[in-house]
Amino acid sequence: MRNISYAEALGEAILEEMERDDTIFTYGEDVAKQGGIFGAYKSLLGKFPNRIFDTPISEEVIYGSALGAALVGMRPVVEFHFADFLFTGIQSITLQIEKIRYMTGGQGKLHLVLRGPDGVSNSAAAQHSESIETIFMHIPGIKIIIPSTPYDIKGLMKTALRSDDPIICFEHKSLYATKGEVPEEEYFIPLGKAEIKKEGKDITVVSMSRMVHESLRAAEELEKEGISLEVIDLRSLVPWDKETVIRSVQKTNRLIVAHETWRRAGWGAEIASTIQEEAFDFLDAPIARIGARNVPMPFNALMQNFVTPNKENIIIEAKKLLGR
Amino acid sequence: MRNISYAEALGEAILEEMERDDTIFTYGEDVAKQGGIFGAYKSLLGKFPNRIFDTPISEEVIYGSALGAALVGMRPVVEFHFADFLFTGIQSITLQIEKIRYMTGGQGKLHLVLRGPDGVSNSAAAQHSESIETIFMHIPGIKIIIPSTPYDIKGLMKTALRSDDPIICFEHKSLYATKGEVPEEEYFIPLGKAEIKKEGKDITVVSMSRMVHESLRAAEELEKEGISLEVIDLRSLVPWDKETVIRSVQKTNRLIVAHETWRRAGWGAEIASTIQEEAFDFLDAPIARIGARNVPMPFNALMQNFVTPNKENIIIEAKKLLGR
Amino acid sequence: MRYSKNFLVSLYQTMQKIRKFEQSAEQLFLEGKLPGFIHLYIGEEAIATGVMAALNQGDYITSTHRGHGHMIAKGGDIKRMMAELFGKTSGYCKGKGGSMHIADFSIGVLGANGVVGGGLPIAIGAGLGIKMKETNQVVVAFFGDGASNTGAFHESLNFASVYRLPIVFINENNQYASTAKTKETTSVQNISDRAVSYSMPGITIDGNNIIAVYETAREAIERARDQGGPTLIEAKTYRIKGHFVGDPTKYRENIEVNKFWENEPIKIWEKQLLDSKIITDKEIKKINEELDAQISEAILFAENSSDPIPENALSDLFVDDAGYDY
């Protein structure tokens, strides 16, 4: 099978759907001239000059306009520049997009996609490194996909572009250039279906995005020491695939939840709380959570790497859980 | 001891501190002419005409200006109109107030207080009923107080007004008119110290704000059936008093965390996750979480009350935990 | 006047329908029959009525927290509106929204909005969508004087201008934003002066003059429809009632209010219609009786409608809500 990058796979998904459905259009800052801040739209350049455009730096309108466009029948795809800048327009999401259908008793379909980069990368520091998916998991009204591979982003984005509900997609900066197998044939990945990226028997590790790869690296290293991790990639956070996690924990009896966002009140706490509620008797040890230290992201790489979780943290927690 | 209302106690705290410290000033929408949207500033009316004023509807500046004013040596106290409208200016908090001291290597003191109403009340519906403290617990950089009684708000607010760190205070709409004992003498309540509002032995209930009162009501009812709840009011969420909760759970071996905000990825998940991590062997049953159903707040009172947790939910969970 | 009698009388009817609807809502609220917040449009009826008279059925509007007038003038069903105020299942939002969130997407009302300025970005999106679809629809975005100080206002008008979107911005300057006097919180004399910042026409009119509203709106709407870009119209009026029903309005003098009662749009229009013999006292009486009957019917409909069951709270968030852990 061919190998393409995460950015290319994402671009392909949007391109294919734009060719099929002329209600899809896309906009944001630096998308049309540059092909997106991390190049996700390179394959679209020149293709649909009227259906891709650059905007002023006006995030409240950029996000809020997606709602209006959806209500008149279009399928807007909006790039947020950095997840951090969701904050400059977030009322359009939390107070409008997430609520209007409900408040109006189910009127309208909000087929819109908000997507863009998040995560820590290369000393981008405190205002350009955040992952804030937990906020959207907490406030009801938007579905969340966070794909970790080229295969997953293509399949999930294609599903998103045919969904009638609002969806936000977080793409970790460090993933855009990563490559992976993506079939030529069309395929779709449903929301709410986790994938077991690696089977194992001693400890279940639940993660998403960059941390899936850190988990897989940890698993590889621990294998040598005879510790077997089962690595689950949730792929979507709203809805999240509780059943797959519970089944796995029933087998391994131990759980680690690993994410890059702050550990405190991060979504790992939701997974951990739910699993101890629903699989209490299967747990042989406390559920361990891994996340960033509770500080803004520092600039210096040594400090940045100290704050940001990686495979080492998973290895340490895994050994702790097994009393080693 | 005299009985005064929550709003009066809050007003007293600010008044006393304004009299003592002339760097304190306060502003927001509808504060000077009306005395605050829920009357918290009634006692200030006419007292410091230059140090209390009404603003345009410009939340990004209202919140962000607190930062600038603190940096030039003032102690601003900003009223946010409804917690929901934190979203219209939230970048000033999450990207600026919560980060600037850290990003600048510890320069400056951000002695500022953001305060205002949150919570469900009287069919205010989806855009006027939210409690969003979890967001500020997740994103590091601001301390959070959520007082449940007149006594607590006076003592905590006085501490806040002498703190050198940014503090956000959430005041449940339904509490302003409630009365309670408040001494004439000056007193302070430190952040990070929970209060056991009622001792008990069967189940620990951790809550804040309105839900403290619901918990106490539940405790009273359950007492009749021979079930004894220990009700802990955290009072501050950053920092939160882990030790007091752990000690209680070591005694009761059962924990319910009850808050009004959405259950999914709410702060109850952080408490639950932490306690199962640190007191796993003391737990005789899964930790139960109580929070709002994962939908926006509906208008109709029947639906509103169905979505919003109250003492009944606590009673049901308590009985479940004891297998009754 | 150069308009048909029908047209001129219909303006009166619509204004009165709004007025009577709201007077009833006020009464019902004060009797404790309606929950939540209700913001009355009383005294501002000429704006919604005049603007909507210049719009087509297929056009869109975004509204505000003070939205009953917009909804009625755009053709909303007062039965379903009243039922929504009561929180009934037969209401526009099945009791989920209430006064501040009434919408009817099918007649182009993209929602009242509890967030000041919140409707403006939505209007921009509708405008972008129309431009993409190349239909010749128009969007009207209503917003208050207070809203003109929000970031959303600025971002929206710049956006609309840059893409020449088919939008008309109607600023309802009722001189107050809650307890704040507009002139004390707003850095311009006329909010329409801000149009300069967006290279679009900016016009201030007497918002209590129904014909001025209609004609100014019509011109701007036609320009928008002909791809001539957006317009900012400031309609000066006065918020005769409190900010919400129950507001003690201690922040202003009664004398000020009384002055504006003199100048309220329905009284003026009724007098003009009578003075110019377009209508007779008898016809006026008949119209009002008919409207009263409609309102009574709406109240009856609402009161007789059933309450939602509590569990209804769990539907309507998503189109596809299979498997959600509510």
Next chain:
Amino acid sequence: MRYSKNFLVSLYQTMQKIRKFEQSAEQLFLEGKLPGFIHLYIGEEAIATGVMAALNQGDYITSTHRGHGHMIAKGGDIKRMMAELFGKTSGYCKGKGGSMHIADFSIGVLGANGVVGGGLPIAIGAGLGIKMKETNQVVVAFFGDGASNTGAFHESLNFASVYRLPIVFINENNQYASTAKTKETTSVQNISDRAVSYSMPGITIDGNNIIAVYETAREAIERARDQGGPTLIEAKTYRIKGHFVGDPTKYRENIEVNKFWENEPIKIWEKQLLDSKIITDKEIKKINEELDAQISEAILFAENSSDPIPENALSDLFVDDAGYDY
């Protein structure tokens, strides 16, 4: 000219100091020695230099993501700046901030800012604070053309006008916001035209003319200090380099850039100083050598400074951080 030689030469020195600092930073970045993002102010030096020449030591500024020039002109220590670019403990932010977050509150620099428009509300707060304290300090808020389309811009200018805050808004119109041409995303010809919306003076000047910048800023600063309220100054310039170091800048033609290199402020000013015999070639050479030495020293200082220990990441969030579970 009616200014002292010292003053006129100091303007040259400051501009060159900024230029040389940034050229070194660019070089170091391209050599892979600096991490993160670096936004160069090259070609825009006259603005920071001219404005700061008109400010007092005790005055405040808020800066942007393109902030090296503001910091240097306000009297920042280039050693600690360079160390910060390297992420060293001796840097202004102890390595926690990097280029985009350099600040020195002690000299009135309330921070560079990675959020477009993010500094404006902070400037408003400083202005409010000054008004409360009744000192006669002034705040200058720098922001880009792109930032003039954010909601923060609008809310801030309205706020400043309503309370007559002692603030001067300096719009650095370098004709680009990242890849976007300003004129394609901005609904006015001159950003200063937007001052009308806030009833404050709005002035457009040639931002590459150091004397024009100085004199215009001085007047506005004096007005602010005398409680005459805020001013919006648009200084037109050009972003000669890419948006950030490493930007391939495929969205514009080299010919356009070359045209502006001809008109860059330091070259113009050097020529003027020489032509009017205020300075000799020899003096110019000496100044430049001295500056080169300072920059080399700064780089040496930075390179020789120690890296933070990773655990330092856990300090500096709160003043009182006892008991936090980092």
